[in-house]
Amino acid sequence: MDKITLHRGKDKAAWQLHPWVFSGAIAKMTRKPANGAVVEVYNADEEFIAFGVYNAMSRVAVRLLEWHPERVIDDRWWRDRIQRSVDMRKHLLTMDNTTVRLVFAEADFLPGLIVDKYGDFISIQVHSSGVETVKDVVIDELVKQLKPRGIYERSDLKSREHEGLADANGLLYGEMPPAFVEVIENGIRYQINIVEGQKSGFYCDQRDNRWLTARYTKGKRVLDGFCYSGGFTLNAFQQGAAEVVSVDSSALAIETLKRNLSANGFGEVVHHAVQSDVNKYLRQLGDAGEKFDVIVLDPPKYAPSRSALDKASRAYKDLNRRGLMLLESGGLLATFSCSGAMDIDTFKQVVAWAALDAGKEIQFIRQFTQPEDHPIRASFPEGEYLKGLLVRVV
Structure with missing residues (x-):
């Protein structure tokens, strides 16, 4: 096995179980590894x-994968890691919840691998050359553990360019996912598109936040900005929202949202689906003097x-400023950032500036x-990417 030696003073993070070694930390190699x-x-x-x-x-x-010198990084090691990740999440799979993130990359000691379960299908993303070399092993173990109808790869990622990898989209096992796969989250049915949808098909990282936000929407007029397939919209209607306006720039998102409303029997609700740039639409609402009780910006x-x-920060401030201007005293803004580079304290400051x-x-x-199937590893704080605030206008 090839050996890499780090510069003196550049090994602290690695000793502390951080999984990344940057190129500038390397002093020498026995030879250049593949x-x-x-x-x-x-x-x-x-x-x-x-x-x-x-x-x-x-x-x-x-x-970095393993800090115990007696362990061997072979096929069995990869299988054991995948099995442990899946086992830690099995309790989340119930009749009311059939979608979950099974593997969350560095947080599960599997850097470069994302695995999501959507009903009877699995969607994977491979970000690194290390996982690419054992992809067949990964697929075989997922089949053994979960017996899915099909496994589809959505590795059309910017990060693959930096690893020297081309995009890779396609069926890896079993049946091709249909145009719309049905999943259940919080007891709500979703028709999702694994093959052409955003990311791996669905944002299950907002599961808890959709439910928590919906608790404030009974009898309220709600605006769901960047609604995608309607997670916040559907949860709001489930909790008795009087009216929801859902906005997204994607035609596929709006089409999917309408299918989801129908699948849940929300055909008679007061709903307006708007295909538009959200910032532009917020400006139009402000010019028209529109007001809402609850606004979601994701x-x-x-x-x-x-x-x-x-x-x-300037973009977040402007977006939240426009949202806050549509709220009266007592109105609520549920605002989110999925930017890992922005911590919660900075996000609070940005929203405070927006309010001013x-x-x-x-x-x-x-x-x-983020929910428990997106854990934050103590030695890898970069894994904490999703944060949000529920803001009340006084």
């Missing part, structure tokens, strides 16, 4: 630190990296985070 090869990582005093997977093309040159990732944080610009006095009455 991309995706398992390597041994040592400190400057030749003390073993961990096993990892090497990639010369990535800024994260080594993704935008895409504005800050893909820390270098983009300043620009993203909107001329609103606000209270933070609840904080939202």
